[in-house]
Amino acid sequence: MSKASTDFDSPWKDTLEWYFEPFIRLCFPQIHLAIDWSRSCQFLDKELQKVVRDAQVGRRFADKLVQVWLTNGQETWILIHVEVQGKQETNFAHRMYTYNHRIADRYNRQVLSLAVLCDGSPHWRPTKFKSNILGCKVKFQFLMVKLLDYKEKWEELEQSNNPFATVIMAHIKSLETRKNQ
Template sequence: MSIDHDRLFKELIQTFFEEFIVLFFPAMHEHIDFHHLSFLSEELFTDVTAREKYRVDLLVETKLKGEDGLVIVHIENQSYVQPSFPERMFIYFSRLFEKYRKNIVPIAVFSYDTIRDEPSTFTLQFPFGHVLDFRFFTVELRKQNWRNYIRQDNPIAAALLSKMGYTESERVELKKQFLRMLVRMELDEAKQRLLFGFFETYIKLSDEEERRLRSEVNEMETKEKEQVMELIISYEQKALEKGREEGVKQGIKQGMKRLVQTMAKKGMSVKDIANVTDLSEEEVERLLE
């Protein structure tokens, strides 16, 4: 099943917006008034020439300290390499400015696995003159060394360890440090579940790696060891329960599908099957397909 990267990043950054800004843009953080925050609805833009539609990932309306005017922070997650991305950022900026007529702070988060030098400008110039020099802020996750972030009690840092630069041999240590961060931060269950789900989407240890993780956790200091092990066991149980629920749902669906197909083979109409099974006619038709 494909991963909805944009949805995952939007949910993460929307939940921990201030933590995201302070982690990657501390100078910007000093100027933003985080008491004035509102998340705007998604903007959908149509590229008529390419016949494609693009949806802006995250728009945050806020204020700068000591100023009355509003500003909009636009954060775009880019999960794949796209040579024309700077141009797209400029088009987003132009259309957002046209609609809102407010100062806009454009930020791009590059979250793909390759390491490359991404441009942060879009320029238009001629031999006879310079027309445009559009710049946007960037975060290139794969270039970040994950070990530089493990001492920070920042939930964004914890989740994004899974997208930073690490080697295959560091995966077990990476997850161990992620769990230690979760324990230290003492977040509520909903936020903790969000971070854990994000991390596990991108780093799923093998059975052998999980055994190594448990072994290394057992060598930790007693109090921390108990807390981390409790966290591991808790999420293993939740994963098992979720698997059981999905298995039951799948079994019910397959059983209903066989029943509907049997009724159809006996000559019953879609309408009659719907009346007998309490399904809608559309649901019956989908099962028959």
């Protein structure tokens, strides 16, 4: 992995770890309601690295694997995949499926996959991977949030006391700055 992509990933990885609960509350409110926040979350970086051996140069995404407990007492793992590159990636949904399957297979855990798209394209919105070979079908759906959509909710973000709202506002401004250069 190149130093440039590592430097780009690091702020996202750190931010997700520092503000995990506010991030989930703002971006995935239905998931937030299902998590038992009285129990601590555990970040499983070592476990994630054992299954994600993606050595592509120029990799432009950050991943987090987090163990949480649901309000019904069930343990689950959440894979958060942040796509920070500025262009569409044709194999993104396939990679989401692959990571989900590898983690579930290796650790025998149910995995909730969440995608955070940070690009500036309003039309790129992958949410599923499908494969069908002679009747053998795979269909995998994941939840996705597009940070660009929050541009329409700017006043809401400004008034929010959620620290992740500031992160989203800064990201939107950085997209605008890049576009103007």
